[in-house]
Amino acid sequence: MLSLRTATAHSRPTARGHLLRGERTRGAAAVEAALVLPVVIALFVGIVEFGLIFKDALAISSAVRAGGRMASAEPLKRAFATDAATQVGLSMAAVNTTGAATLYVYDPDLFPEPLKSCNGSSSGCLTFSWSAAAGKFGIPSGAWDKCNSLSTKVALLLSVQHKGMTSVPYASPTLTEKAVFAFEPTSTTALCQ
Numbered sequence: 001m002l003s004l005r006t007a008t009a010h011s012r013p014t015a016r017g018h019l020l021r022g023e024r025t026r027g028a029a030a031v032e033a034a035l036v037l038p039v040v041i042a043l044f045v046g047i048v049e050f051g052l053i054f055k056d057a058l059a060i061s062s063a064v065r066a067g068g069r070m071a072s073a074e075p076l077k078r079a080f081a082t083d084a085a086t087q088v089g090l091s092m093a094a095v096n097t098t099g100a101a102t103l104y105v106y107d108p109d110l111f112p113e114p115l116k117s118c119n120g121s122s123s124g125c126l127t128f129s130w131s132a133a134a135g136k137f138g139i140p141s142g143a144w145d146k147c148n149s150l151s152t153k154v155a156l157l158l159s160v161q162h163k164g165m166t167s168v169p170y171a172s173p174t175l176t177e178k179a180v181f182a183f184e185p186t187s188t189t190a191l192c193q
Contacts, residue, residue, distance in 0.1 A: 049164050056095050056162050057175050063091035064158045064177045071105060071154045072181035080146060081105040084156060085128045085137040092160075099161030099172070101130035103137055107144065108155035108180050115157070118142065124149065130160075155180040 067088035074080040085103055092101075104114040106125035111118050118125035124144050128137035157178045164172050 045166060049166065049168070052096075052164065053162055053173065053175070056160070057177070059092060059094040060158055060160055060175050061177045063088045063095070064156050064179045066091040067103070067105075067158075068154065068156045068179040068181040071156065072183050075146065075183035075186050078145070078147060080154070081126045081140065081144060084154075085126075085140070088156070088158060089130075089136045095160065096163050097130060097135075097160070098132055099163045101137075101158065101160040103128040103130075103159075104155075104157040105140075105144070106155055106157070107149070107151045108153050109151065111155075114155070115159070124151070151183070153180055153182050 067084040070087040071080050071084035074083060077083065084105055088103055104111075104118050104125060104127055106114050106118055110124040114125060118127060119142070123142070126140040126142045126144050128140045130136075131138045155178065157176065159174055159176045162173055162175050
């Protein structure tokens, strides 16, 4: 008897009504792709989100160090904290600053945990809030007259709400960075400016 089963480029039913082997595997590949593709896309988006978080964390760390260097170099300037906040704001150019950001410039000996104890009425601690519209830190709350204190160190703590590409909860963490610097030594006869 002559068999109608021959290997052809096109799939077609045989004399018995069965599909050739290529037709059956083509459907299986589509089902496998439909199952794997969402996982691959989620993995790719997760890698991009975490990459952006790490980029912002590094930029925030660099900005805090730049502001700390500025503050520590100006021990006799009354505006040392405002100059430090300006430097932090300039250094945060690479950070997506649409979220909330708060900068604390404080005496680390008086405020070991500024997030808990540094408020607008504290002496030795200044709190700056980020203005997204102005693109800089605003007028500080609190007070610290460095010229009339015996502080030898200055600390900066920056807290930024990271805004992710997606609305996934893990993509919007609060990034916090802290730096402590010693004030530069000055002459005992130098006056505050």
